[in-house]
Amino acid sequence: MAVVGEEVSNKQIILKEYVSGFPKESDMVVKNGTIxxxxxxxxxxxxxxxxxxxxxxxxxxxxxxxxxxxxxxPFTPGSPITGGGVARVLxxxxxxxKKGDLVWGxxxxxxxxxxxxxxxxxxxxxxxxxxxxxxxxxxxPGMTAYVGFFEICxxxxxxxxxxxxxxxxxxxxxxxxxxxxxxxxxxxxxxxEKVDLLKNKFGFDEAFNYKEEKDLEAVLKxxxxxxxxxxxxxxxxxxxxxxxxxxxxxxRIAVCGMISQYNLEQHEGVHNLFxxxxxxxxxxxxxxFDYYHLYPKFIxxxxxxIKEGKITYVEDVAEGLESAPAALIGLFSGRxxxxxxxxxxxx
Amino acid sequence: MAVVGEEVSNKQIILKEYVSGFPKESDMVVKNGTIxxxxxxxxxxxxxxxxxxxxxxxxxxxxxxxxxxxxxxPFTPGSPITGGGVARVLxxxxxxxKKGDLVWGxxxxxxxxxxxxxxxxxxxxxxxxxxxxxxxxxxxPGMTAYVGFFEICxxxxxxxxxxxxxxxxxxxxxxxxxxxxxxxxxxxxxxxEKVDLLKNKFGFDEAFNYKEEKDLEAVLKxxxxxxxxxxxxxxxxxxxxxxxxxxxxxxRIAVCGMISQYNLEQHEGVHNLFxxxxxxxxxxxxxxFDYYHLYPKFIxxxxxxIKEGKITYVEDVAEGLESAPAALIGLFSGRxxxxxxxxxxxx
Numbered sequence: 248m249a250v251v252g253e254e255v256s257n258k259q260i261i262l263k264e265y266v267s268g269f270p271k272e273s274d275m276v277v278k279n280g281t282i283x284x285x286x287x288x289x290x291x292x293x294x295x296x297x298x299x300x301x302x303x304x305x306x307x308x309x310x311x312x313x314x315x316x317x318x319x320x321p322f323t324p325g326s327p328i329t330g331g332g333v334a335r336v337l338x339x340x341x342x343x344x345k346k347g348d349l350v351w352g353x354x355x356x357x358x359x360x361x362x363x364x365x366x367x368x369x370x371x372x373x374x375x376x377x378x379x380x381x382x383x384x385x386x387x388p389g390m391t392a393y394v395g396f397f398e399i400c401x402x403x404x405x406x407x408x409x410x411x412x413x414x415x416x417x418x419x420x421x422x423x424x425x426x427x428x429x430x431x432x433x434x435x436x437x438x439x440e441k442v443d444l445l446k447n448k449f450g451f452d453e454a455f456n457y458k459e460e461k462d463l464e465a466v467l468k469x470x471x472x473x474x475x476x477x478x479x480x481x482x483x484x485x486x487x488x489x490x491x492x493x494x495x496x497x498x499r500i501a502v503c504g505m506i507s508q509y510n511l512e513q514h515e516g517v518h519n520l521f522x523x524x525x526x527x528x529x530x531x532x533x534x535x536f537d538y539y540h541l542y543p544k545f546i547x548x549x550x551x552x553i554k555e556g557k558i559t560y561v562e563d564v565a566e567g568l569e570s571a572p573a574a575l576i577g578l579f580s581g582r583x584x585x586x587x588x589x590x591x592x593x594x
Numbered sequence: 595m596a597v598v599g600e601e602v603s604n605k606q607i608i609l610k611e612y613v614s615g616f617p618k619e620s621d622m623v624v625k626n627g628t629i630x631x632x633x634x635x636x637x638x639x640x641x642x643x644x645x646x647x648x649x650x651x652x653x654x655x656x657x658x659x660x661x662x663x664x665x666x667x668p669f670t671p672g673s674p675i676t677g678g679g680v681a682r683v684l685x686x687x688x689x690x691x692k693k694g695d696l697v698w699g700x701x702x703x704x705x706x707x708x709x710x711x712x713x714x715x716x717x718x719x720x721x722x723x724x725x726x727x728x729x730x731x732x733x734x735p736g737m738t739a740y741v742g743f744f745e746i747c748x749x750x751x752x753x754x755x756x757x758x759x760x761x762x763x764x765x766x767x768x769x770x771x772x773x774x775x776x777x778x779x780x781x782x783x784x785x786x787e788k789v790d791l792l793k794n795k796f797g798f799d800e801a802f803n804y805k806e807e808k809d810l811e812a813v814l815k816x817x818x819x820x821x822x823x824x825x826x827x828x829x830x831x832x833x834x835x836x837x838x839x840x841x842x843x844x845x846r847i848a849v850c851g852m853i854s855q856y857n858l859e860q861h862e863g864v865h866n867l868f869x870x871x872x873x874x875x876x877x878x879x880x881x882x883f884d885y886y887h888l889y890p891k892f893i894x895x896x897x898x899x900i901k902e903g904k905i906t907y908v909e910d911v912a913e914g915l916e917s918a919p920a921a922l923i924g925l926f927s928g929r930x931x932x933x934x935x936x937x938x939x940x941x
Contacts, residue, residue, distance in 0.1 A: 318872040483867065502870045516863010520830065523849045523879030525665040530877045532870030 257282040259327040260356035260571050266311040269510045269579065274311070275328065275572040282359045286338045293363045295338040298354055299594070301568075302331035302382035303575045303587035304416070308509040318534060328356035328571075333371070333381045335594070341365045349374065351381035356571055358591060369542070376553060377562075383416050383586035384549070384560040387535055391503060392420035393545045394538040399501040399531050400477045404429035407471050409490065411457075412481035412506060414441040414561070416586035419449050421479045423558050426450050430477070433470045435486070437581040444584065448559060463489035474498070474526075482507045484515040491519035491528075500530040510579055561585030604629040606674040607703035607918050613658040616857045616926065621658070622675065622919040629706045633685045640710045642685040645701055646941070648915075649678035649729035650922045650934035651763070655856040665881060675703035675918075680718070680728045682941070688712045696721065698728035703918055705938060716889070720897060724909075730763050730933035731896070731907040734882055738850060739767035740892045741885040746848040746878050747824045751776035754818050756837065758804075759828035759853060761788040761908070763933035766796050768826045770905050773797050777824070780817045782833070784928040791931070795906060810836035821845070821873075829854045831862040838866035838875075847877040857926055908932030 257280045266274045286295050307330055310322045322328055332354040336344050344350065344365055352368030354360045362368060371381055383389060395417070396402060408425040410418045413434025422445065425432045433453040434445045445454035453470050460466045467475070467489055474495030480487060483505025490500070508514040523530060552558040563583040565574040571589045578587055604627045613621045633642050654677055657669045669675055679701040683691050691697065691712055699715030701707045709715060718728055730736060742764070743749060755772040757765045760781025769792065772779045780800040781792045792801035800817050807813045814822070814836055821842030827834060830852025837847070855861040870877060899905040910930040912921040918936045925934055 487867070502867070504871070505868050508868065514865045514868060516865050517867055518861045518863050520834070520849070520864055521852050521855065521861060523877065524851070524881065526879065527881060527884065528879050530870065532873065532875050534871065534874060537874065 252283065252285045254281055254283045255359070256280070257358045258568050259358075260568065261326065262311060262322045262324050262328055264324045265313045265321070267512060270308065270311055270576055272572040272576055275575075277569055278327075280357075282361075284337055284359065286340050286361065290340045290361070290363075292341045292365065293339075293361055294336050294341050294344050294350075294365045294368075295359065295361050296334035296336055296350065296354060297359055298332050298334045298357065298591045300333040300379045300382050301354070301356055301571055301589040301591060302386065302388075303571070303578055303583070303589065304331060304388070305504055305506045305509065305578055307575060308506075308579065327360075328575075329353060330356065331382050331387050332591075333378050333386075334360065334368075344370065349378065351386050356568070358568065373546070373550060376550070379562060379564065379588045379590070380553075380560065382588050383562060384420060384553070384558075385546070388416035388586060389420060389549065390538065390542060390545055391535040392417045392424060393549070394535055394541065395479060395501040395503045395533060396421050396424050396477075398538065398541075399533050400479065400499045402428055402430060402477055406430045406476040407473065407495065408432045408477045408479070409467065409471065409475045410434045410479040410481070411486050411490075412436065412504070413451065413454065414444050414449075414585060415481065415583075417503060418479065418481055419445075419561060419585060420558070422449050422451050425477070426452075427552075427557065438584075441581075441584060444561060448561065457486065464492055467493040471495075477501070479503060480505070484508055484517070488517050488519045491517070491522040494522055494526045494528050496526055498526055498528045500528060502530060502532040506579065563587050565589045567591070599630065599632045601628055601630045602706070603627070604705045605915050606705075607915065608673065609658060609669045609671050609675055611671045612660045612668070614859060617655065617658055617923055619919040619923055622922075624916055625674075627704075629708075631684055631706065633687050633708065637687045637708070637710075639688045639712065640686075640708055641683050641688050641691050641697075641712045641715075642706065642708050643681035643683055643697065643701060644706055645679050645681045645704065645938045647680040647726045647729050648701075648703055648918055648936040648938055649733065649735075650918070650925055650930070650936065651678060651735070652851055652853045652856065652925055654922060655853075655926065674707075675922075676700060677703065678729050678734050679938075680725050681707065681715075691717065696725065698733050703915070705915065720893070723897070723900060726909060726911065726935045726937070727900075727907065729935050730909060731767060731900070731905075732893070735763035735933060736767060736896065737885065737889060737892055738882040739764045739771065740896070741882055741888065742826060742848045742850045742880060743768050743771045743824075745885065745888075746880050747826065747846045749775055749777060749824055753777045753823040754820060754842065755779045755824045755826070756814065756818065756822045757781045757826040757828070758833050758837075759783065759851075760798065760801065761791050761796075761932060762828065762930075764850060765826065765828055766792075766908060766932065767905070769796050769798050772824075773799075774899075774904065785931075788928075788931060791908060795908065804833065811839055814840040818842075824848070826850060827852070831855055831864070835864050835866045838864070838869040841869055841873045841875050843873055845873055845875045847875060849877060849879040853926065910934050912936045914938070 336348040349371040683695040696718040792798040
């Protein structure tokens with residue numbers, strides 16, 4: 248147990264330099280630092296936290312690149328990676344937080360962090376669920392699924408819904424939301440294990456392994472003979488092209504992510520955009536950050552459904568801060584099964 | 595003057611066979627037929643018309659291809675081209691039309707046509723404007739501009755608006771609508787003459803010749819240092835890619851057409867769709883056919899503005915049915931300046 252005021256070791260995951268192409272574990276390094284477990288006197292508004300869980304998210308790839316579209320700032324080479332996490336407050340100079348509070352939001356990839364802008368973290372009110380859920384189903388990915396599906400896709404009962412990267416942190420929830428609404432839901436994923444999860448655990452109507460399909464257009468035609476009303480886009484590239492020709496009249500595409508493209512220096516060309524016209528399709532990009540005012544409404548919807556077992560969530564948990572670089576890299580090869588979390592500490 | 599019942603010659607423009615690649619005049623042929631200027635007794639609901647003006651429209655390229663996305667049916671090789679036009683009713687078996695009526699809508703590329711489904715034509719109520727306007731500003735292209743801009747783009751005063759193929763049948767109107775609303779408007783076109791038209795006749799704030807620009811991204815950045823709120827997409831391909839990186843937060847793209855792509859066997863790849871996410875852009879395809887219920891509202895808006903000189907319209911008029919194939923082909927090399935019309939007869 249850490250004692251306030253004590254100087255303790257503080258392992259950190261440092262980004263060495265900006266990355267081009269496929270990121271590697273060796274782009275990051277573990278650094279052994281120290282930290283004094285008390286905020287300096289002049290740290291008004293800051294909080295000092297002990298990190299419990301860290302979140303590995305695809306958008307973080309963009310932050311490893313200097314000149315990425317600046318919707319999130321790049322990481323600082325030589326400094327710890329930052330990202331979503333769950334933490335316990337050890338010391339607080341902010342009126343909204345006190346010692347012992349549990350919070351989720353932007354923290355550092357290290358054992359202890361000083362969060363200078365705690366406006367970017369939320370106090371955890373409900374602790375009768377696994378705390379790690381605040382990196383996933385109850386955190387940014389959960390909100391992403393909720394906002395993307397309900398606010399962007401204009402879904403209705405009976406819609407034909409397709410989700411790519413469907414077993415991931417976001418996709419597994421979109422599919423379950425769509426099933427609860429009474430949609431027909433098909434997902435794609437990259438292993439047999441994930442396909443089985445989609446069908447057997449998340450209740451998708453159908454699922455397929457895109458890596459085993461030579462002709463994505465044809466497989467989508469097989470699962471959607473009448474076309475796709477809603478496509479929840481997580482991957483981009485060839486899958487998007489195959490979806491476009493299979494869209495149904497007045498279809499909607501929520502563009503959440505394009506993970507298949509993040510490690511390419513130039514994204515693949517998408518050739519079938521003319522289908523937007525012929526099928527009168529609306530394709531809309533969104534970022535969850537614009538919708539956090541809906542978080543209370545989201546929690547009100549999802550918490551009872553988690554407790555009643557109507558919505559489930561699969562996490563892939565890596566043990567220890569040292570495992571974080573491999574866990575993050577694994578997202579881009581699809582090694583993770585479900586939401587990728589890193590446990591840093593248990594209390 | 596044609597006499598009812600008389601048998602007269604009826605020149606027709608026939609599509610020889612389906613076309614791949616860039617269409618040529620020789621893909622069409624003039625055929626000298628005859629027609630009796632009276633509907634047969636059993637022609638219930640049909641009308642017989644004398645064609646006055648024919649419309650050349652980019653979407654017709656898709657109808658020259660057998661396997662095009664079927665949002666309009668393909669032409670029938672060996673039969674006359676069909677398309678928009680203005681015509682006078684010579685004989686009618688339909689209760690809504692009588693001899694002497696002027697109509698606009700789907701007719702044949704020939705001197706006289708029997709229209710078996712007159713539901714696809716509108717009676718012309720206002721004749722104190724040039725009749726040819728019903729192939730353009732008061733017809734399908736005018737409605738396309740109106741619907742695309744006001745229904746799809748969610749425009750508001752002060753928006754930064756970019757229009758490609760801006761001097762064309764649709765683009766010149768979108769720009770004028772945007773100016774009337776108080777937007778900042780820039781257009782692209784393919785000749786100096788067209789660029790001058792945009793700035794001097796249609797009142798665009800700026801215009802440029804895309805053929806003289808090596809770096810479309812840079813030229814758009816120059817004209818839109820704060821980004822583009824609304825892109826009215828008529829061309830597709832490289833221009834779309836350059837626009838995507840220049841979109842402003844929460845921008846809208848109305849996808850009306852992609853004329854730069856229509857003669858390619860595979861459309862060019864678009865690489866910058868990730869910007870839909872980072873800029874939270876909505877990109878929406880539409881077809882005017884879904885919005886004809888708004889035609890009366892459109893006429894009410896536009897007719898007084900035409901008469902007051904607040905909206906102007908430039909037509910490129912080809913004389914004689916024989917000139918129609920070259921006029922149609924000319925759309926794809928950008929030979930036309932403004933709306934391409936063919937005059938078949940004057941009364």
